[in-house]
Amino acid sequence: MNDISAILAGLESTPPLLQSMLEMIEEERVVECRIPGKWTIHEHACHLATVDADVFLPRWRRFEKEASPRFTYFAGESVAPDHYRNMDLSAALRGFVKARAELLERAHTVDFTFWSREAQHPEYHRYTPRIMMRHLLLHDHFHMYRIEELWLTRDNYLRGKARHA
Numbered sequence: 230m231n232d233i234s235a236i237l238a239g240l241e242s243t244p245p246l247l248q249s250m251l252e253m254i255e256e257e258r259v260v261e262c263r264i265p266g267k268w269t270i271h272e273h274a275c276h277l278a279t280v281d282a283d284v285f286l287p288r289w290r291r292f293e294k295e296a297s298p299r300f301t302y303f304a305g306e307s308v309a310p311d312h313y314r315n316m317d318l319s320a321a322l323r324g325f326v327k328a329r330a331e332l333l334e335r336a337h338t339v340d341f342t343f344w345s346r347e348a349q350h351p352e353y354h355r356y357t358p359r360i361m362m363r364h365l366l367l368h369d370h371f372h373m374y375r376i377e378e379l380w381l382t383r384d385n386y387l388r389g390k391a392r393h394a
Contacts, residue, residue, distance in 0.1 A: 272313040278325035299349040
């Protein structure tokens with residue numbers, strides 16, 4: 230379980246890293262749909278900025294309150310297709326900083342045994358706070374990679390990637 234410190238450090242670094250990335254991107258590029266049917270930079274950023282408050286903080290609280298929580302959320306079923314496109318990015322980023330700080334504060338206060346509490350999750354064979362937080366870190370980096378890819382990749386390369394995105 231010595232990876233918990235690294236996971237938490239990575240999660241702490243995401244909000245400023247995301248903000249720094251977004252500040253470097255031209256405003257028109259943020260909302261540009263570069264791959265038809267795929268998210269824009271704006272949509273990736275808004276999703277990343279809201280998932281803590283919408284999904285991970287509620288899950289963490291359930292881990293705190295329930296001996297073996299049973300989760301039912303499936304990605305993509307709970308929001309309209311244009312939900313993130315219509316969101317205020319600045320407001321979402323402010324909410325992200327607040328929600329991530331609360332999640333990390335809670336994570337820093339639990340004892341060692343908390344990280345191994347088992348939950349039931351329809352998508353995963355095993356689910357614990359440790360797995361959940363690592364999943365969140367990987368989720369952060371996945372969307373930040375997509376943002377950077379949409380920002381920097383030349384059109385002829387991006388069109389080829391659309392088949393694999």
